[in-house]
Amino acid sequence: DAGITQSPRHKxxxxxxxxxxxxxxxxxHRYMYWYRQDPGHGLRLIHYSYGVKDTDKGEVSDGYSVSxxxxxxxxxxxxxxxxxxxxxxxxxxxxxxxxYFGPGTRLLVL
Amino acid sequence: xQQVKQSPQSLIVQKGGIPIINCAYENTAFDYFPxxxxxxxxxxxxxxxxxxxxxxxKEGRFTxxxxxxxxxxxxxxxxxxxxxxxxxxxxxxxxxxxxxVFGTGTRLLVSx
Numbered sequence: 544d545a546g547i548t549q550s551p552r553h554k555x556x557x558x559x560x561x562x563x564x565x566x567x568x569x570x571x572h573r574y575m576y577w578y579r580q581d582p583g584h585g586l587r588l589i590h591y592s593y594g595v596k597d598t599d600k601g602e603v604s605d606g607y608s609v610s611x612x613x614x615x616x617x618x619x620x621x622x623x624x625x626x627x628x629x630x631x632x633x634x635x636x637x638x639x640x641x642x643y644f645g646p647g648t649r650l651l652v653l
Numbered sequence: 654x655q656q657v658k659q660s661p662q663s664l665i666v667q668k669g670g671i672p673i674i675n676c677a678y679e680n681t682a683f684d685y686f687p688x689x690x691x692x693x694x695x696x697x698x699x700x701x702x703x704x705x706x707x708x709x710x711k712e713g714r715f716t717x718x719x720x721x722x723x724x725x726x727x728x729x730x731x732x733x734x735x736x737x738x739x740x741x742x743x744x745x746x747x748x749x750x751x752x753x754v755f756g757t758g759t760r761l762l763v764s765x
Contacts, residue, residue, distance in 0.1 A: 547696075574751050583662075583757060584757060585659070585742055585755045585756055585757040585758045586697065586742065586755040586758075587755070588752065588753075591751075591752065593751070601752075633696050633697070635696075637751055640685050640687070640702070640746065640748065641687070641699050641702070642699075642753055643698075643699075644696030644697050644698070645696055646694075646695065646696055647694075647695075647696055
């Protein structure tokens with residue numbers, strides 16, 4: 544997994560609660576990404592970061608925010624979780640044109 | 654807007670068969686086309702990639718065919734094995750933009 548860890552790996556939460564997912568990398572790569580994976584939709588980019596405190600929106604950013612205060616950590620926050628945010632979330636880093644993915648976080652919003 | 658269309662959604666072949674997965678793109682600025690393989694419970698992993706200056710690329714039993722004029726590319730798996738059973742994603746990007754656009758995925762099952 545290219546030195547990428549995600550935490551937690553599984554989470555169950557209730558609608559309306561805030562949730563933060565963490566992505567940690569060990570190799571100081573500049574670019575980091577958050578995707579969600581849903582049946583029939585493939586992988587869709589939520590947000591990405593091109594450096595500390597430098598982030599930008601992807602195609603499905605509504606309801607999500609991110610922060611990157613250190614090179615190695617990229618946090619994804621659901622301010623008020625909804626059932627439509629039940630998904631598998633993947634973090635990725637890029638090395639050249641290649642993206643390497645973490646193991647994923649399975650989130651269930653009840 | 655789906656910029657990369659992938660088909661079929663699922664595919665079942667017998668061991669030794671040659672599954673073919675197709676992708677079509679719209680953005681002519683795309684110049685990097687990777688395929689990712691994903692096993693259940695794991696993150697996607699790069700399998701093979703091609704740039705539009707070549708029409709075909711082989712790595713082991715995996716081959717990408719690329720048709721620039723048709724804006725299509727496909728993955729062929731020669732002599733498929735049960736261990737190839739996975740979900741395959743095509744993707745596309747523009748060099749330097751560091752963002753991939755993914756197809757919707759194909760779930761492949763290779764029966765023994």
